[in-house]
Amino acid sequence: MPKHGSSSRAGKRGVALVATPLGGPAARVHPIGAMTVASYVQSELGDEIDAKVFNFGSSPASRERALDVISAFRPEVLGFPVYSGHVVEVAEWAKLFRERLPEAVFVAGGPHVTLTWPDFIARWGGVFDLCIAGDGELPFLAAVEATLEGDVSRCWGEPGIGRRGDDGPIMNGMAAQLPTERWVDPFLCEVVEDGEELVFTDRRDRRMRRAVALVSSRSCPQKCSFCAIIAMPGKWRAAPTERLVGWLAGRRDRDPFDHIYFMDANFFVSAPRVRELVSAMAERLPGVTWSTSSTVGFLLHMADEIPWLIERGLRGVELGLESGSAEELRFLNKRATVDENHRAVALLQQHRLELGLDFIMFYPDQTRAQLLENLEFLQRAALLDEEMFDHYLTVLQLYPGTPLRTLYEGRRGSRFDPDELPGPEPLFVDEHVRSIHRLFIKEFAPRYLPKITATVRALQREARALKLTDPPAAQRCRLEATLLRHVPFKVLWHLCVSEPASSIEEAWPWLTRFDGSSESIRGLAAIQPTRAQGRELAAIQPARAQGMNR
Structure with a gap:
């Protein structure tokens, strides 16, 4: 493995996470995973680096603009989140940057790399210097530190770091989970994008709300047979309420918003935690509304508290129904009945909440x-x-x-x-x-x-x-x-x-x-x-x- 020396640029060293264009405009929802990793590295290395997330669309003009902007930033490390179904697009995107930034260290991570790392490294190890399996914060930090020290091989022993070796793919186990008490404000890093501003259409209050998006918990305790989340390492865990609300309050002071998209896979897993978080938000962030995602069972467990949640800002729920067939629900291991699906939909309709419909028709x-x-x-x-x-x-x-x-x-x-x-x-x-x-x-x-x-x-x-x-x-x-x-x-x-x-x-x-x-x-x-x-x-x-x- 060749060494990657540091550049001679003055001041902070550049670190970029690149949200790959996947066939449309830049996502209106910020690339949360990349922001979380970049913000953690920024918090650990302080003034030594400048970590940015770049989120551009896939039109020819947008792609060319992204190449110019990121190349001008001259990052020494480029991270690429990889999602199944878009692997080739990510690799081709990385190749274009490799032509512009031949000395940079290229790192691939995300759910697809975690779930397929031997195949991914075997096929794409010539494009990416390092691959990350598991949560990205700790291994990406190790990759950045090794690069800044002038010898990327120093991170090879870090759990979750993989690469192409002489005898094939090498992975040093799964990355260790970052303890929830060490989760950091995901807005510490700068997000550079050419997408539309994130907004929420509040039909209850008949207004448009400027929004932010973040993940307040990870994983899911359900075991739906089609969902990649169950194959990822780690149990369900959530950010501490005080820390989470502090992040949001700080973000609102810097860049005002009045709606929060909680992009959790299953927000209502813990009813006590939901009550605590929503109460704290109502006190610290008055006037701010929110929306989120849930499976049917966890939503129904809080059915009696929906009016209380609405009073404290709830405006919409993306609901994982998936099917109206009892046999299909069993096949998908949804742990919900058709009747329960009906009750969950009726609950949201009764209270005039926005309904996001997750459904598998075929x-x-x-x-x-x-x-x-x-x-x-x-x-x-x-x-x-x-x-x-x-x-x-x-x-x-x-x-x-x-x-x-x-x-x-x-x-x-x-x-x-x-x-x-x-x-x-x-x-x-x-x-x-x-x-x-x-x-x-x-x-x-x-x-x-x-x-x-x-x-x-x-x-x-x-x-x-x-x-x-x-x-x-x-x-x-x-x-x-x-x-x-x-x-x-x-x-x-x-x-x-x-x-x-x-x-x-x-x-x-x-x-x-x-x-x-x-x-x-x-x-x-x-x-x-x-x-x-x-x-x-x-x-x-x-x-x-x-x-x-x-």
Whole structure:
């Protein structure tokens, strides 16, 4: 391993963590993991370094700007968080920086490296000098210190540090977890980005709120079979309340905000901790609202306290429902029933809280009846009016290290490419579901959802403009926008109760007439399953599979 000497730049030494562009604009939610690691290193090394997180978009102009800005910063260490599904993009991004900064030390970390480090190092060890497995704070600090000392090999013995050796990949065990009392303010580092300002639309108070995002706890006690979190080392642990609220108060003094996105995997794990934290925030941060994520069971355990939480700023919950099928919930090891999913949704709706919907519409073992159960759940839970359509499009992702990925690799008799999330098409058991997936995801979604989304927004703008001058017309616009949001549900339902078709237009000919006009909108909204399709639906419902080949 060659030594990486320090640069001759005067003053502080540069350390950069680079949030890789992944096919869109810079994330409106800050790259929390990178901020946490950079801030810890900044706190430990003080005035010796200048640690920055760079978060740029993926457009050609944004990428070129990122290359120029980061190269001008001249960091001696560049860290790259790596997430499954975007491994090649990260590696290609790093290669571009290597051309500009050949003397810098390149470090890869994050969940994908942790879960696949032997394969990752074998494939990408020529791009990255070091790889980190486990929590990144301690090993990244060791990498930075070794670089500043002029000999990066000094960190090779640090737990969690890996590299390419003469005889193959080498990893010195998993990184030690940082004790919660040593967690630092994630806002210590500077974040350089060209994304939009992070905001929260508060419909309860009818205002836009400037927001910050952070993680107040790590891991999750649940064991969902599809989730990469369960494969990561470490138990659930949370930042001490006093320290956390102190960070937030300090951040608000420096850069005012009035909403907090808690990006925890499962915020309501400990009810006493939630009460303590929320009480402290209400006292130290009056007027600040917050939103977060939860699984169904933990949310329901605090059902009686939702009004109290709302009084102290709760405005929204991203809810991990995943399915409306009892069999699918068992397969995903969700530890929740369909009834409990309904109760959790109703709880949020009853209290007029924003609902973020985590849902897996398609998965390989699915039958047509189970797909219909997902749609029935959305209908019965009054979720057809949701503004976003993502929950119709989500396909089960087989993340490295998860039980489901191991299950499907066993079925096919070979491993998937460790740097890829396999597509579902070859894995579908039911040919009709395979056809439905192709028509809906590959044809309907890219061709028609952008058009539907644009028309809904235009109708909403028109409704606002007509609100005072022509209330009946404004109401008609709102109704048409609502009905148009139902179209993805109707298309998918229609595909489930109809015979397979060769194209989405053959399956639903009316789509070819959709041009955004009121007439075509009403035509789309009025279409219902035929009586014959209704009889077919009634016939297949009792024939639900009695179990799947697990």
